[in-house]
Amino acid sequence: MHIMRIEDEIKQPVFKDEYQKGYINLIYTAGWLQQQQAAAFREFDLTLPQFNILRILRGQHPKPATVNLLIERMLDKTSNASRIVDKLEAKGLVTRTVCPSNRRAVDIRITEAALELLLRMDTEVLSKQHNLQTLTVEEAVQLNALLDKIRD
Amino acid sequence: MHIMRIEDEIKQPVFKDEYQKGYINLIYTAGWLQQQQAAAFREFDLTLPQFNILRILRGQHPKPATVNLLIERMLDKTSNASRIVDKLEAKGLVTRTVCPSNRRAVDIRITEAALELLLRMDTEVLSKQHNLQTLTVEEAVQLNALLDKIRD
DNA sequence: CGACATTAAATGTATGTACATATATTTGCA
DNA sequence: TGCAAATATATGTACATACATTTAATGTCG
Missing domain, CATH: 1.10.10.10 (Winged helix-like DNA-binding domain superfamily/Winged helix DNA-binding domain)
Incomplete structure (x- = not known):
């Protein structure tokens, strides 16, 4: 289990609450995913x-x-x-x-x-797209429900 | 219950699987959150x-x-x-x-x-920052765990 | 018909992103 | 000591984002 928590990624030890942490985490993870993809496209x-x-x-x-x-x-x-x-x-x-x-x-x-x-x-791209494969299908479904709810 | 699903937001009726949908949903929601914030900062x-x-x-x-x-x-x-x-x-x-x-x-x-x-x-900003407040605390915790796992 | 609003796209300007390279300072070590 | 490597920041270039404005074509209604 070597999951890197968002606290460590951006060296901010404490968040006010799970909401603030979720906000930062969401922005950071989306940027991370996009960079992975962009690298594959550059060639x-x-x-x-x-x-x-x-x-x-x-x-x-x-x-x-x-x-x-x-x-x-x-x-x-x-x-x-x-x-x-x-x-x-x-x-x-x-x-x-x-x-x-x-x-x-x-x-x-x-x-x-x-x-x-x-x-x-x-x-080529598909093979690199699936960072989300670290999730189970159930977790992916859960993620989609949470994201849709945020934008409600 | 008027949650707008990502399918409707970007007018793409079908995704290959929950992973692809999750990827798009994550990028889209992060951008949506950032724009909400940027609007508050502009003034x-x-x-x-x-x-x-x-x-x-x-x-x-x-x-x-x-x-x-x-x-x-x-x-x-x-x-x-x-x-x-x-x-x-x-x-x-x-x-x-x-x-x-x-x-x-x-x-x-x-x-x-x-x-x-x-x-x-x-x-001013705090009041607008909490789009994530549509989630319960348990859901926010869940979201953080899922995001950390994606970047594993 | 003709003025006026609406629509579709392009353009202008400021800012930020991504990555390579340059410049200056400091460090390490032969 | 002196010179190469490493470090800290700045700069150059191409591209994208955000938003306002412009240009051209179409719709509408008196």
Whole structure:
């Protein structure tokens, strides 16, 4: 049993109560998970938000997505999908065309190159994604219930 | 019972398993909590990382802290404490002086103005910090145990 | 029809994150 | 002593976040 408690991770010996500890613990653990993932993406020259947008586009494929749809499905709704798409377009991973039926909107499509890239990444990334596998299924269910309740 | 499940929040109807759902849920909830806090800080012209550094400095007061000590205690250890201190110095909330006993290091001290600011913020911020209060104490304990286990 | 609000996306600006590199000081040891 | 390694911080660059503002297209209602 070599679990590292949050107290030790950030060298703060005492929390006011379990709520404050939970708050810090949640932020810290989420950041920790994201860094694990980001490291796996670096060798494919993708950042985490870029990867997430590509996954949404693959889910839509072969239908296009608009910027609005990307924002709706993104975890961080206030981030700037438009500029992340810029970077993906520059790498040839997505295309942008004005939507014919609504010229305010932009149809964004994933390219073949990006689909192949995702395919190569799938196995590699999945193997590293499962830090949560340290939990039993029951514990994972419990975690989801607690998190949903926090945002109530 | 109007708990909003993560499936609905990001409009993704199906997850592969409870682990994948837990991963997404954790990242999403942490971001949600941080935004709640950031909104409370905005009226005081502080960002969340700036506030966190001020709190660490208050904990040290009247002893100074070095950049190294700030990094040790920060939640995000790879971020750039030096530049956050820049911003705080520009606002007159901290002072920087070369450490006499080790001229490589910098003694960072919180100013009276910052101590007063934190005092004004304490009540305001605490009232908004406790989104986790939707949990019972037992649930908060459970959450902490699960999070520690994930990082094992 | 035409002014006005609404919607979709892009842009501007300040801040922070992530990582590599630079600069200065101190330490260790041949 | 002197020189390489280690330490403490700062700086450079690319990217993302947060929020306000702008631009263009569409809807609506008098």
